[in-house]
Amino acid sequence: MRVYAVVAAGGFRRHATYRVATAAGMFTNTVFGFILAYTFTALWDERPQLGGYDLSQALTYVWIGQALLMTTAMMGGGFENELMERIRTGDIAIDLYRPADLQFFWLANDLGRAAFHLLGRGVVPMALGALAFDLALPADPLVWVAFLCAVALGVVVSFAVRFLVALSAFWLLDGAGVAQITWLVGLFFSGMVLPLTLFPGGLGTLAQALPWSALLQIPADVFLGKHTGWGLAQAYAFQAGWAAVLLTAGRLLQTLATRRVVVQGG
């Protein structure tokens, strides 16, 4: 267990090294936050209460989206490119000899990365957004705690999806195509483009049932106080359920894949 804590801390520290990049990223998240906030304002001016949100809730949704974009890796990015590269080059053989489980190792690493991005690229844009717009920030500290739990579960779901994508490189060698399609789908169905409650009819139902809704829609709704009591438990169960299913799938695929490993020149 201790080894994974060290790996997570390593993931955190590694991303913390890139200070200028983090500052630049903060800037980008803030710029996009402003642009989206204005378009959402125009939309909610026409239709107040759209999707069950009032204007300040909709604006809060925008800034949560910017804060979580890197945290739950909605556009991909993170460990999966590195893991795919290690599979392609054969370095994966070294990883398999390590006294740590492949899936847990990278999960710990990704949790560290996510924690850094939440602090490094989430807090400042959110604070600037709160200064410039009237946001619906929860007064109850318990809601903030509930929100952080939902974010953590969202990160695990996101990890589980990207782990599957990375393992596809065992078969495809070049997993870039799969990765690209996954981040496209993920970005759209996580609710980054528009809250999933605005998706019409069947598309909306589907979008809210897919794992990606755990990445932004659910944490945002927890933050906005849409899930309380029993509803909160249900939201967590949805996230945890997808995490369990996807992690198990990753586990099976990992077993299959490692049986296939043929070390070049070995």
Next chain:
Amino acid sequence: MSRTAGAEDVLGPVGQLRAGVRAYRMIAAMWIRSTMAYRASFAMAALGNFAATGLDFVGLLLMFSHVDALGGYTLPEVAFFYGTAGAAFGLADLVMGSMDRLGRRVRDGTLDTLLVRPVPVLAQIAADRFALRRLGRITQGLLVLGYALMVLDIAWTPLKVLMVPVMILSGAVIFASVFVAGAAFQFWAQDASEVQNSFTYGGTTMLQYPPTVFAKDLVRGVTFVLPLAFVNWLPALYVLDRPYPLDVPSWLAFLPPLIAGGCCALAGAAWRVGLRSYRSTGS
């Protein structure tokens, strides 16, 4: 690392430009050949690029499934903004989109390799990993523009007809200048390619919506400071016969080519200053 007299010093400005364009063409052609070695992979990447940008428009359609107008503009009008911004940015991204890799080259020292070649560095960086798959974005923008032009009821005059291609080309040059200026900035802040993204990708996202959506100060900023409004807002409002939200003379709509030229000159100057200040990694 000090530079010896390279091609740039011998040829003079016109010869330098010609050498640059020629080098760009050759490097780009090389990358196209190498991409085409894996046709299926290329087709997937281009399709992915097309779909990625297409989802933006799907988002817009979803918005308009709830409202009839956004900032006072109808879907076909917004599609006109969307299409012109997308096509202009797509063109700039195709030609100059590789510029954001400069920071990495400064960090790992591979920029040195480019400096010793007798070819303008800007052309080498811009053509590096030339990605034809970016045609996906242009195609998507042009399709949306085509839809807008079909549905919109515009009282066409020869001037308005001319305005559309001129605005896309000038817009592309303005965006390309932002790419070059952003790259010049990376000579100092090597990790800051994301700052560039906020002006390029962020700029396009903003220009996809009508200016009435945004706060006056923001509109002022992109009109008078970073002149993104000249990419499409000002000329498009002339074509659509709508007033500009700021109190500015209407002939500003005809300025895009001039503004584009000015941006080019400024970006070129920034690039030269950046390149001159470059110190290689290590000792």
